[in-house]
Amino acid sequence: MTSHFVEVEGLAKRFPAPGKGEALTVFENASFGIDKGEFVCIIGHSGCGKSTILNILAGLDQASEGVVVMNGKEVAGPSLERGVVFQNYSLLPWRSTLRNITFAVQARWPRWSRDKVIEHSLRFLELVGLQGVEQRKPSQLSGGMRQRVSIARAFATQPQLLLMDEPFGALDALTRGMIQEELIRIWEETHQTVFMITHDVDEAILLADRILLMTNGPQARVAESVQVAIPRPRQRTDIIHHPDYYRIRNHLVISLVNRSKELSGSAVGSEPQVGKYPRVVDPTREPAADTDRTTCRQAAI
Numbered sequence: 183m184t185s186h187f188v189e190v191e192g193l194a195k196r197f198p199a200p201g202k203g204e205a206l207t208v209f210e211n212a213s214f215g216i217d218k219g220e221f222v223c224i225i226g227h228s229g230c231g232k233s234t235i236l237n238i239l240a241g242l243d244q245a246s247e248g249v250v251v252m253n254g255k256e257v258a259g260p261s262l263e264r265g266v267v268f269q270n271y272s273l274l275p276w277r278s279t280l281r282n283i284t285f286a287v288q289a290r291w292p293r294w295s296r297d298k299v300i301e302h303s304l305r306f307l308e309l310v311g312l313q314g315v316e317q318r319k320p321s322q323l324s325g326g327m328r329q330r331v332s333i334a335r336a337f338a339t340q341p342q343l344l345l346m347d348e349p350f351g352a353l354d355a356l357t358r359g360m361i362q363e364e365l366i367r368i369w370e371e372t373h374q375t376v377f378m379i380t381h382d383v384d385e386a387i388l389l390a391d392r393i394l395l396m397t398n399g400p401q402a403r404v405a406e407s408v409q410v411a412i413p414r415p416r417q418r419t420d421i422i423h424h425p426d427y428y429r430i431r432n433h434l435v436i437s438l439v440n441r442s443k444e445l446s447g448s449a450v451g452s453e454p455q456v457g458k459y460p461r462v463v464d465p466t467r468e469p470a471a472d473t474d475r476t477t478c479r480q481a482a483i
């Protein structure tokens with residue numbers, strides 16, 4: 183039945199109303215697939231249910247309807263096969279930087295020797311540029327460094343699926359840019375399957391193979407799957423000069439700013455959604471009028 187590495191089928195989340203009112207349907211009928219080694223970002227306005235979807239994929243929350251299947255097995259709870267990076271780093275404050283990583287690596291591979299655990303952990307700290315701070319506690323690190331530790335820890339445990347909930351949301355623009363590039367480097371080395379929430383259209387285009395677009399809630403839908411076929415390796419300073427960059431960016435911005443509200447609860451775009459999956463969109467093949475450069479100032483939602 184499953185054709186993708188991760189298959190999300192007919193997911194819905196409803197919360198009961200406090201009184202006798204109707205239940206709140208945050209999103210419904212969310213169906214999409216993620217292939218092995220793919221980097222997928224999801225974008226949508228605040229409250230449409232992105233974090234809830236990510237938590238359901240992680241096994242940390244339960245769907246009201248629908249199912250998530252990973253590698254042929256239904257996701258029924260948390261597992262070391264799925265790693266999560268949150269915006270607030272989630273490091274253990276009493277452990278050193280290195281021990282925050284070795285702790286997770288040891289849990290993942292309990293039979294490994296101490297030396298092997300340390301060697302493996304140091305390699306991932308090095309990949310995020312954190313040599314020399316191994317013995318510092320999280321409180322002695324900057325926000326950017328803490329997020330690097332948390333990314334290194336997630337990649338070091340080599341989960342089959344890595345879930346990232348706005349990992350750079352709390353960082354300043356310069357630090358964010360640097361860590362985005364480190365994330366690209368570490369992903370290109372490991373070819374991890376990644377599902378990431380972001381509010382930043384430019385970040386999504388830089389990182390993703392595909393961007394899932396959600397309409398506004400309540401009754402939000404995963405309406406489009408937007409292809410990002412810009413070749414890799416990608417760099418922040420070069421990607422903006424690629425001829426397809428603004429076509430993709432403007433499509434995303436127009437969909438998010440103009441269409442997602444009007445069409446909340448239905449597919450974004452002029453064509454209706456056919457079948458269970460979101461409409462597949464390649465903005466580089468859409469008419470130029472849809473990608474007017476004047477919308478480019480509204481990039482983060």
Ligand SMILES: Nc1ncnc2c1ncn2[C@@H]1O[C@H](COP(=O)(O)OP(=O)(O)OP(=O)(O)O)[C@@H](O)[C@H]1O
Nearest residue numbers: 197206208226227228229230231232233234235399
């Ligand atoms: N326990 C709950 N009871 C009722 N409603 C809830 C509960 N938990 C979450 N919600 C609602 O579910 C909706 C989706 O929340 P979620 O955090 O998944 O959205 P989001 O798209 O990730 O938002 P943001 O981009 O702001 O992080 C919100 O409207 C929120 O108020």
